Amino acid sequence: MNLDQKEEKRGKVLANALCKNSTLSSLNLQFNNLESEGGKALAYALCKNSTLTSLNLNSNKLGSEGGKALADVLCENSTLVSLNLYYNNLGSKGGKALAVALCKNSTLTSLNLQFNNLESEGGKALADALCKNSTLTSLNLNNNNLGSEGGKALADALCKNSTLTFLNIKLNIVGFKLISNNPNIKII
DSSP, X not given: OOOOSOGGGTTHHHHHHXXXXXXXXXXXXXXXXXXXXXXXXXXXXXXXXXXXXXEEOOSXXXXXXXXHHHHHHHTTOSSOOEEEOOSSXXXXXXXXXXXXXHHHOXXXXXXXXXXXXXXXXXXXXXXXXXXXXXXXXXXXXXXXXXXXXXXXXXXXXXXXXXXXXXXXXTTSOOOHHHHHTOTTOOOO
């Protein structure tokens, strides 16, 4: 879907429609330049919608504010199973907000946070969430500058999490020694 509208209205039109829709289960909004205001409007709509199970917001420049708004919704939403936030510049603040949401959410099974510059603080927060979350099976953290601190936290979290089956931490310089010393991680 291409929301080719004025910047201040991006996402709001769709958000209004989503509030009223009772049949849509999957929505792909990648590359629509929603920015933080569109992300906030969409988050509001997700509070009202009870049918959407899959949402792709790849490359929408949501920023930390848009990410936080969506994270707040995830604390309450009980239908969304898959969320793609690839390349939205969420930063460590957005990563921390999503970590809080993962501690409360009990339906999300797949989360793509690839290319969001979460840094070590966001990585550590998400690692803490993995120790508490029991539904997430797939987490993509590719290229987020997690560093060795974020990598160590994730490695430790994997010892406690029994539901995650897919974790992508490629291009994060997390430290091979750190991962290879964890008995629960299979090196491929």
